[in-house]
Amino acid sequence: MFNCVCKCSIFTHIKDLFSSCLSNWSFSPYTNRKHHRHLAPLPEAIVISAVQQQHCIPNDDDGDISFKRNTKMEAEKIEELNLQMEFEWVLREEVHQLLKKLKFILISCAHRFPVPLYENEGKKTEKLILSVQPDQLKAILTLTGDTITQADISFKLSKSNQIQRTSITQDSPWKLQQVQDAANHLQQAINHIDDVDDSYHFKTSDEVMHVVGNILEALQRGRLSLVIPKKKPIDELIKGRNMKSLAPNLSEDIAVSFYLQSHKLIIAVYQLTNVHGTMRFDSCQAEASINWLNEVLFLLSAGLQLCQQLKDKISVFSLYKDFKVGSRASSALSY
Secondary structure, rough: OOHHHHHHHHHHHHHHHHHHHHHHOOOOOOOOOOOOOOOOOOOOOHHHHHHHHHHHOHHHHHHHHHHHHHHHHHHHHHHHHHHHHHHHHHHHHHHHHHHHHHHHHHHHHHHHOOOOOOOOOOEEEEEEEEEOOOEEEEEEEEEOOEEEEEEEEOOOOOOOOOOEEEOOOOOEEEEEEHHHHHHHHHHHHHHHHHHHOOOOOOHHHHHHHHHHHHHHHHHHHHHHHHOOOOOOOOHHHHOOOHHHEEOOOOOOOEEEEEEOOEEEEEEEEEEEEEEEEEEEEEEEEEEEEEEHHHHHHHHHHHHHHHHHHHHHHHHHHHHOOOOOOOOOOOOOOOO
C-alpha cells in the first residue's frame, strides 16, 4: 500500500514538472548564434573605381577576336600591296611584251595574204578546180591576189538539161572583196600596236583596255570578213558589177557568185523560176580549199586569243579602281 502511494506521488510530481516546462518554453532561432560585429561602409570613390576597372579590363575572348581582326586586316593590306606591285609590273613590262608578240603574229599573218600588206608584195597566183559530179557545176580558174583573173565555168541546172558555159577573162577580172576587207582590218590592228611607243608607261588599266579593245575589234572584223560572207539577194547578184565580167553574158534569170567561207573558195549558181506566180530559185555550188586562207585564219585566231588573255588579266586589276601608277610620262597614244 505504501509503495503504491509513493509511485503515484512521484508520477504526479513528474507530470507537474513537465507541464511547467511546456508552459514556460518558447523557440528562438538566434538563441545560440554568436554575435557579429558590423563593418563600416566603403568610401564611395573606392566603389566607383572598382566598377570602372571591372568594365575596362577585357576578357580572353575579346582579346582573341581583336587579334584575329587585326591579323586579317594586315593580311588584306599585304595582299593589296602585292597586287599593286604586280599591277605596276604588268603595265610596265608585260603589256609591251605581249604587244610585241602580238605584232609578230599579225605581221606573219599579213605575209600570208595574197595582196600587198605590211611590206608584203602579194599577187600570189593559184590554179584551182571547183567541181560537183556529175558535171552539174565545174569551174577551172586562176586566182591572183584577191582577183579571179581567168575562169572557165560550166553548169547544168535542173530546169534545163543543157550545159551552159561562160568564162572570166583578164580583161574583166572578178574581184573578191572579202580578201581586201580582211587585209584592211588586219592593217588597222597592226597600226593600233604601232601607235604605242616602246618607251611609254601605261598609267591605268583603262588605257590598256582601250588599246587592246581596238586591236581585238579589228581582228574580229578581219576574221568575220573571211568566215562569214555577206549575203545578197539574187536580184542584186544578177545586176552586180561582177556579172558583167562573164563572157558570154548569161540570161537575166541566172546569177553566179564567188565568195570565201572559212578556208574555202565557193562558186554558186542560182536560177530564178516562176511557179504559179511565185518566184523561186534553183541553185548548185562547188568549192575548193585554199592553203593561205588556212594559215591566215590560224594566225588571226592566235592573235585573238593573245588579245583576250591580256584583256582578261587587265580586267582582274580593273576591279581595284584605286590602282594607279604614280609619276609616268605623258601619253604617247593616238586615240
